[in-house]
Amino acid sequence: MDAVARRRLAWKCRRGLLELDLVLQGYLERHFREEDATALNGLLDLPDNDLWDIVSGRRDDYDAGFEGIVARIRATRVAP
């Protein structure tokens, strides 16, 4: 994955909700793996509130293809 593709993905992690900004930034910095790129891109197409419901564990009705990445994003801690 080249630097441009990675930056493009990072910008797509800029969201309307601070909660998502923080979690996605933490995930990208510490847990991102290149094989997650396609799934992450798909996940980031979801509307902010739906995505936050999934990330915060309020909802589990997401596409099966997102299972791995959702688990990794959910496990991301962003405490200072």
Place this chain on the structure above:
Amino acid sequence: MTLPVRRFDAIVVGAGGSGMRAALELARADLKVAVLSKVFPTRSHTVAAQGGIAAPLANSTEDNWHWHMYDTVKGSDYLGDQDAIEYMCRRANEVVVELEHMGMPFDRLESGKIYQRPFGGHTQNYGSAKMAMRACAAADRTGHAMLHTLYQQNVRANTQFFVEWMALDLVRDPQDGAVLGVTALEMETGEVSILQAKATIFATGGAGRIFFASTNAFINTGDGLGMVARAGLPLEDMEFYQFHPTGVYGAGVLITEGVRGEGGFLVNKDGERFMERYAPNAKDLASRDVVSRAMTTEIKEGRGCGPHKDHVLLKLNHLKPEDIMHRLPGIREISIKFANADPIRDPIPVVPTVHYQMGGIPTKYTGHVVVPEGNNMESIVPGFYAVGECACVSVHGANRLGTNSLLDLVVFGKAAGESLIKDLKSMPSPHRNLPRDAGEISRARLARLEGSSAGERVSDVLLDLRRTMQAHCGVFRFPEDLIEGVQKMKSIADRAGRTFIADKSKVFNTARVEALELDNLVEAALATIVSAEARKESRGAQARADFPERNDKDWMKHTLWYKDGNRLAYKPVHLKPMTVESFEPKVRTY
């Protein structure tokens, strides 16, 4: 080098609720409209608005626009312009019903009418003890529902979106100051062009990111405020920001008031339940202002927690774990994720946190940007409009009434669109000629970043800016802190002029975007702290330790801050509404 030029009838900068409402009005009038947005439109910060949108529909209780107007004027602590407030309240029902007809999924009563719920500060009969049910909502995601509805309508109306484009600076006609469009950076290519238009609407949102503790998303960098300041135009009432007492320390994510309602309470480093000293009766359930000020006092007097003694703790671990899980869903998750504290065992570190900017670009209720010129304090800048959180109409004055923010977006988004359509009819049909130096400010900013091989790191300057604003210009303001803070901010502004980016690549260079955003945050922060230091009173969201009272005689006036020399000017509040009697200032108690 001349920049490529694209021409439109109108440009809207920003694709949140107000920008999309304005764009819809224009596109429906068959104008050629371009909407610029740094991110995909439905990822604008409007999605974060949960509470609802105010409209005196009277579906559940008796209500009318006069009562709504009274609550808004009082909430503003008499700094709101009463003509603009009357205008907004009178159009509230119309714009909400319009949203319903566009398909916005409001909660409903059994009768099929829009369900309305009570909300803090919404009263019947001019402040009586009876609550008005005035807040229309779509579950707890009203902003999200509104934004998606407006986006779909815009797609249908053929609005042209420029996604991942960042507006950089205004282009103005040196003859009469008219706005002729903006320069903008296309992130995908790194190219800068001039988007020329007969009229330009700013809908760029607030600058809550200037504070270390902020609920605002990362995109809220006050870009419109920076562009206006650099163009030599003033910013109004920037000292007023609304704070929430319990944001997670270091993250900004909100812990709902409901936690204290369920028995959670705040403690200092000694484990003392300090709210008992400040509000012996209401204790932790005292109003937001009182709780926030008490927290700040504890921190300032050395009783804060943690290695920097810069926060307090919200204790829930005396509650039954099953109550925390059932009555406060999501809180445990947020606390673990953002504070690394499981509230069943550990208290949550919290600090007063900014979430809404009342000030902004000076406008009137038509959406026109207005600035002092000669003897006229409110002369229209031709071709320039501002709406939403970036604008100061001013309907929120010194403090915003809950659920009026979403209303502000749609009322004034629509009003600005209507004004623009009317104004275009009297304009000559070809575009004006661009000045020879059009785009020069942006070119110089980019050339500096391009040419520097060493300097300040953007992230360092940004962190210092946010920490300085938090420490010196927070929810409770002290004179010596403000004076020192102004000096510190000036030196941070100098440092921001020496930033450096290592990566000079063109395509999708986010480091460059962040450096450009910092320039905007600097202007917003300077405007805020300079205006706050100068206002020697407490009013609405500005609470000063040395001037604890509101002073209508000397300070019932709007602040105007200019970038040039950090100069301040003042203009009168519009106390006269459009058709009704003025609401005379009273002591504001709830």
